[in-house]
Amino acid sequence: MFTKYALARGQKKARPKQEKYNLLERGLFKSRLIYMATKIKERRILGIDPGTTVMGFGVIEGDFRKAKLIELNIVSMRKVTDSMEKLKTIFEETIKIIEEYLPDEMAVEAPFFGKNVQSMLKLGRAQGVVIAAAMYKNIPITEYSPRKIKQSITGKGSASKEQVAAALPFHLEMDGKHSDKLDATDAVAVALCHMFQNRIPATEGNLSGWAAFVRNNPGRVKG
Secondary structure: OHHHHHHHOOOOOOOOHHHHHHHHHHHHHHHHHHHHHOOOOOEEEEEEEOOOOEEEEEEEEEOOOOEEEEEEEEEEOOOOOOHHHHHHHHHHHHHHHHHHHOOOEEEEEOOOOOOOHHHHHHHHHHHHHHHHHHHHOOOOEEEEOHHHHHHHHHOOOOOOHHHHHHHHHHOOEOOOOOOOOHHHHHHHHHHHHHHHHOOOOOOOOOEOOHHHHHHHOHHHOOO
């Protein structure tokens, strides 16, 4: 009676359980075929943790499913006293790192918005110089907030630098490389965060060169 009444009101007859399972299996099999057929390009990503005293950098290679560490280190500017000379050093050292490791893409940590205005200004300048170096070498670059990076690596946006460093081996092959310098491990986290986003170069939000900037911002360029 219930089935006839339901059909009389135009409702579809429920599929038998076995038929539902068969449809589910076919759907899963199709998804698996699509996944296997999709070739994900491996990328080499350079992550930068900018600073006017110490700049960390990390290079990783792979895709969001499997990645390995190529290098992590720091550039120290403790002996450079002039603020403009520090910015020059950041630019020159970033160019050297790009030329040595030839990254496909770059990622940089955005300045942390704190109460110390002078510190924010210095970090902002350092980040700007890194972005300028990437654009000069035509390398697509994306910035990420500290909270976004920590969330991607540890699952907690308020994680400490030590917690971020401890979580890195769970995400990529370290190949025996390690560093007790948190600026270096932070830079690796920046690169890894970018890889997890599975972004495509030259999309909106990425800076891939002066020509792209002019094309996307015609009102901000004079002459």
